[in-house]
Amino acid sequence: MAEKKYFQAEDLKKFGDITQFQKVLGSKFFDYYNEVFKEGALTAREKALIALAVSHTVQCPYCIDAYTDACLSRGADEEQMMEAVHVSAAIRAGASLVNSVMMMNQVKQTTM
Numbered sequence: 001m002a003e004k005k006y007f008q009a010e011d012l013k014k015f016g017d018i019t020q021f022q023k024v025l026g027s028k029f030f031d032y033y034n035e036v037f038k039e040g041a042l043t044a045r046e047k048a049l050i051a052l053a054v055s056h057t058v059q060c061p062y063c064i065d066a067y068t069d070a071c072l073s074r075g076a077d078e079e080q081m082m083e084a085v086h087v088s089a090a091i092r093a094g095a096s097l098v099n100s101v102m103m104m105n106q107v108k109q110t111t112m
Contacts, residue, residue: 007061007062009065011062012062012065012066015062016030037051043074044074045071045074045075045076048067048070048071048074048076049071049076049080049081049084050084051063051067051070052064052067052068052070052071052081052084052085053084053085053087053088054088055067056085056088056089057088057091057092068081071084
């Protein structure tokens with residue numbers, strides 16, 4: 001028998017079921033979520049690209065799956081999608097590196 005993996009692509013279709021155990025909060029989440037992704041100052045395509053980048057930052061396979069499809073269906077191409085992922089990677093790396101300033105401050109304080 002094949003080992004069941006933690007990530008099950010078909011579970012993404014069950015996301016709406018989160019209201020089963022907490023109707024009020026689940027419904028409020030979906031109201032908020034749907035409002036966020038409406039066209040506004042940003043286009044739906046731009047929001048999908050942002051969501052794709054964030055999905056990679058938080059390393060959510062369900063989100064990566066959903067927002068890859070969302071980007072493609074909203075007209076983003078592979079180059080734009082990969083560039084968004086690189087933006088995510090650069091910010092994530094930069095966040096690690098900028099915190100090295102604390103280490104450098106302590107080293108200087110301790111050794112000088």
